[in-house]
Amino acid sequence: MGTPITRDQLLQLRLAHHFPGRDGQTPPGPPGPAGVVDRMLAVQAQDFGQALWAVGSRVRGSTRHEVLAVLDSAEVVRSAPVRGTLHFVRPADLRWMLGLTAERMIKSASRRLAELDLDQRTLHRARDVAGEALAGGMALSRDEFLETLDGSGISTSGQRGYHIIWYLAQTQLVCWGPSDGSQQALVLLDEWAPGNGAPPDRDEALRRFVLRYFTGHGPARLQDFTWWSKLTLADAKVGLAQARSELEEYVYDGASYWALPEVTEPDPLTEGGLLLAGYDEYILGYQDRAPSLPPEYASRIQLAKNGVFKPSLLLDGRAVGTWRRNPRDNTADTAPFAESAISGTEVFDGAIAAYARFLADKRTPEKPRKLNRTRDW
Structure with a gap:
């Protein structure tokens, strides 16, 4: 049985995994924004602008330019390896993750694909069109790509275009690669981020999946991992059995929580209030969010009508309010929350200043490797 911990201790440990101190015993990896994605394994990213801040908020003094740079250098790509939802992920991890998740995701989407009249013949045709259109280093915006499909006789009306792109990402043909204005362009995965070596066998892939989730999200329950990854509980147990010797077990409220050993001190930047991005992994990365997001406040952040997760204020590991960008000055x-008993908002001054600095860097990112496009970068 693991070490009993209180709620405060759980949140302290969780902050240490999301925002590790400089002496944290995390696995070796790249520095900066790419290192954040590497540690987290995947960062939810369907809201592109908020996802950039989700990464940047975990790097002291970072700028939007620096996060965009790791996208333009193919150090990080965007695809849908977990829950069928867009995430930032390292290319070296994307393929083995999809190898474990894609089949179940496509099967779960089969009814919706049928409703949209997207049968295998149509999807295979879309795959051929996409492969030809993007071959040779082409990069197309979403609109350009959909125009290409429409021009080839494949209708993208309604939600068909979205689901075609999703399917092509699940089958490892395309990914979102270089930055393209306020979004990213579509590219061929194998051209933009070529594979490196043979994929791990299934047991090793499951071990990596479990270990890497708890590296960036611990302490968390195995049920949190299965919700996040959408793997079966049986597969999750196999992965945990393989990774257990590398993890520390804690017990909170009668349940086992898993984390990296010796990662106990968060970065000092967490001592003040934090501005969490919308859809931030600190809130969204768990099935049970009650320790950090009290149920009475959940509807203030998670909007049930459309599934949006608003940006949240974090203090001592707990969500205590929401925030939004001020377009006048990018603060x-x-x-x-009125009931949160915060005496004032001064505790968030440092986080607000960091966010303003993050957005203030207006330099144009360096051009990525040469791409043939219909327009100049």
Whole structure:
């Protein structure tokens, strides 16, 4: 049985995994924004602008330019390796993750694909069109890509275009690669980020999946991992059995939580309030969010009508309000929960200043490797 911990201790440990101190015993990896994605394994990224801040907020003094640079250098790509939802992920991890998740995701989407009249013949035709259109280093915006499909006789009306792109990403043909204005362009995965070596066998892939999730999200329950990854509980147990010797077990509220050993001190930047991005892994990365997001406040952040997760204020590991970008000066307007007993918002001044610095860097990212496009970069 593991070490009993209180809620405060759980949140302290969780902050240490999301925002590790400089002496944290994390596995070796790249520095900066790419290192954040490497440690987290995957960072939810369907809201592109918020996802950039989700990464940048975990790198002291970072800028939006620096996060965009790791996309333009193919150090990080965007695809849908978990829950069928867009995430930032390292190319070296994407293929083995999809090898474990894609088949189940495609099967779960089969009814919706049928409703959209996207049968295998149509999807295979779309794959051929995409492969030809993007071959040789082509990079197309979403609109350009959909126009290409329409021009080839494959209708993208309604939600068909979205689901075609999703399917092509699940089958490892395309990914979102270089930055393209406020979004990213579509590229061929094997051209933009070529594979490196043979994929791990299934047991090793399951071990990596479990270990890497708890590296960036611990302490968490195995049920949190299965919700996040959408792997079966049986597969999760196999992965945990393989990784257990590399993890520390804690017990909170009668349940086992798993984390990296010796990662106990968060970065000092967490001592003040934090501005979490919308869909931030600190909130969204768990099935049970009650320790950090009290149920009475959940509807303030998670909007049930459309599934949106609003940016949140974090203090001592707990969500205590929401915030939004002030378009006049690129700072943040905070809205603490009235019941949260925050005496003032000064505790968030440092985080607001960091966010303003993050957005203030207006330099144009360096051009990525040469791409043939219909327009100049």
